[in-house]
Amino acid sequence: MEYFNCIALKEAEQLIVNKLDGLIVGSEQVSLVEALGRIVAEDVVSKEDLPPFSRSTVDGFAVRGMDTFGAGEGVPALFDIVGEVAMGQQTDVQLKPGQAVTIPTGGMLPMGADAVVMLEHAERPDSSSLLVLKAVAPGENVVVKGEDISAGRHLLHQGQKILPQDIGALAACGCAAVLVRQKPEVVIISTGDEVVDVACTPVSGQIRDINSYALAAMLEDAGCIVKRYGIVKDQYEDLLAALSQAVNRCTMIVVSGGSSVGVRDHTVRVIKELGKSDVVFHGVAIKPGKPTIFGMIGKVPVFGLPGHPVAAMTVCSQIVKPAIQILLGQMIKDVYTIPARMLRSMASVPGRDDYIRVQLIKKANEYWAEPVLGKSGLISTMSAADGIVHIAADKGGLYSEEMVQVELITKQ
Numbered sequence: 017m018e019y020f021n022c023i024a025l026k027e028a029e030q031l032i033v034n035k036l037d038g039l040i041v042g043s044e045q046v047s048l049v050e051a052l053g054r055i056v057a058e059d060v061v062s063k064e065d066l067p068p069f070s071r072s073t074v075d076g077f078a079v080r081g082m083d084t085f086g087a088g089e090g091v092p093a094l095f096d097i098v099g100e101v102a103m104g105q106q107t108d109v110q111l112k113p114g115q116a117v118t119i120p121t122g123g124m125l126p127m128g129a130d131a132v133v134m135l136e137h138a139e140r141p142d143s144s145s146l147l148v149l150k151a152v153a154p155g156e157n158v159v160v161k162g163e164d165i166s167a168g169r170h171l172l173h174q175g176q177k178i179l180p181q182d183i184g185a186l187a188a189c190g191c192a193a194v195l196v197r198q199k200p201e202v203v204i205i206s207t208g209d210e211v212v213d214v215a216c217t218p219v220s221g222q223i224r225d226i227n228s229y230a231l232a233a234m235l236e237d238a239g240c241i242v243k244r245y246g247i248v249k250d251q252y253e254d255l256l257a258a259l260s261q262a263v264n265r266c267t268m269i270v271v272s273g274g275s276s277v278g279v280r281d282h283t284v285r286v287i288k289e290l291g292k293s294d295v296v297f298h299g300v301a302i303k304p305g306k307p308t309i310f311g312m313i314g315k316v317p318v319f320g321l322p323g324h325p326v327a328a329m330t331v332c333s334q335i336v337k338p339a340i341q342i343l344l345g346q347m348i349k350d351v352y353t354i355p356a357r358m359l360r361s362m363a364s365v366p367g368r369d370d371y372i373r374v375q376l377i378k379k380a381n382e383y384w385a386e387p388v389l390g391k392s393g394l395i396s397t398m399s400a401a402d403g404i405v406h407i408a409a410d411k412g413g414l415y416s417e418e419m420v421q422v423e424l425i426t427k428q
């Protein structure tokens with residue numbers, strides 16, 4: 017008996033894209049120390065050359081490279097030392113043929129110089145002369161003006177996530193603040209008469225709330241501010257009250273549990289009541305996660321996630337996180353995969369997208385994916401996994417030794 021109609025994952029994704037059209041969050045200016053992991057709201061272009069002047073990469077003597085050609089241990093080239101570059105200061109020396117100046121690592125290259133001889137490749141017979149024992153080519157031991165980043169080059173593109181190396185490049189170019197997308201505020205509600213908070217000792221028949229904690233962690237990782245609304249009893253009125261309060265205070269609502277077809281599964285009714293019938297779908301052909309709900313209450317998307325923890329986390333990663341990325345205008349998805357061979361066959365049902373937990377085992381030069389078997393109520397199967405393998409809806413399973421892409425969940 018079918019109580020709800022499952023739609024294909026691809027169709028569900030398209031419906032979400034359609035409903036979230038135009039709902040991208042606003043932007044805000046943040047300092048570099050707050051920028052890590054944020055999504056860029058507008059392109060950033062360098063206004064300056066980096067480095068702003070040509071500089072030495074070694075301690076030694078700035079010269080014209082061509083003046084050293086042919087120099088070696090037995091035939092040193094003779095130079096006049098005409099000055100010294102001081103660290104952090106401009107030099108006005110104009111180097112002529114046969115002249116050299118002493119220069120520290122990072123010092124400004126004088127006009128006319130195009131290379132630096134390392135200290136250990138030279139001798140100083142007296143304070144004003146230099147014997148070069150090894151030739152240097154023009155450009156050797158030097159970073160020229162603009163070689164790192166030239167003025168006008170893009171430092172960041174709209175829609176990318178800011179990484180530590182981006183923060184370094186912004187700092188180098190004097191960008192002390194950056195315009196990023198505001199963090200979506202997501203309310204998480206756990207439902208269930210049997211569910212008690214982590215701080216409680218469950219009595220017979222009760223279980224601790226796993227989902228609101230695991231989902232909060234995933235959504236914070238995806239760039240959201242999470243507001244945990246605690247545990248709501250399986251009462252229609254209680255869920256109605258919680259959602260009507262939440263809807264005015266957040267960008268998105270995620271409800272855990274109560275998504276199936278039991279008498280205590282009220283999420284659909286509540287969305288219908290508050291959202292004037294806007295339940296977009298109930299049931300997606302994925303495993304785990306079949307009884308997933310998506311609806312809109314006004315402009316606030318609401319996801320109803322299955323209560324079984326692995327199903328809740330799978331739907332969060334495959335359906336809710338992409339929705340967050342739409343709200344954030346995030347163009348480049350941060351999913352990291354590595355190729356591996358299946359250690360055993362896994363059957364699947366054509367027409368359904370399956371997501372299986374796997375452990376990675378390295379043998380010789382390649383990885384093998386060993387399925388972590390177990391029901392979707394077992395959180396330990398998620399903790400034991402290194403990654404997730406997707407069996408697409410057009411496949412009937414995976415063969416032993418077949419190559420797959422493993423989405424890493426242990427990237428930290």
Ligand SMILES: Nc1nc2c(c(=O)[nH]1)N[C@H]1C(S)=C(S)[C@@H](COP(=O)(O)OP(=O)(O)OC[C@H]3O[C@@H](n4cnc5c(N)ncnc54)[C@H](O)[C@@H]3O)O[C@H]1N2
Nearest residue numbers: 206208224225226227228273274275276321322323324327
């Ligand atoms: N007759 C049917 N029964 C079920 C179906 C179905 O199609 N027909 N689908 C099954 C599938 S698949 C899943 S997944 C679950 C989803 O159920 P609900 O979303 O309604 O969730 P609950 O019934 O509230 O809970 C299911 C299970 O998960 C435990 N749970 C709930 N919340 C939490 C939490 N925050 N932390 C930890 N564990 C939680 C709950 O105690 C139940 O054991 O429905 C199947 N049934």
Ligand code: MOO
Nearest residue numbers: 304305306327392
């Ligand atoms: O989605 Mo339920 O998907 O099997 O635990």
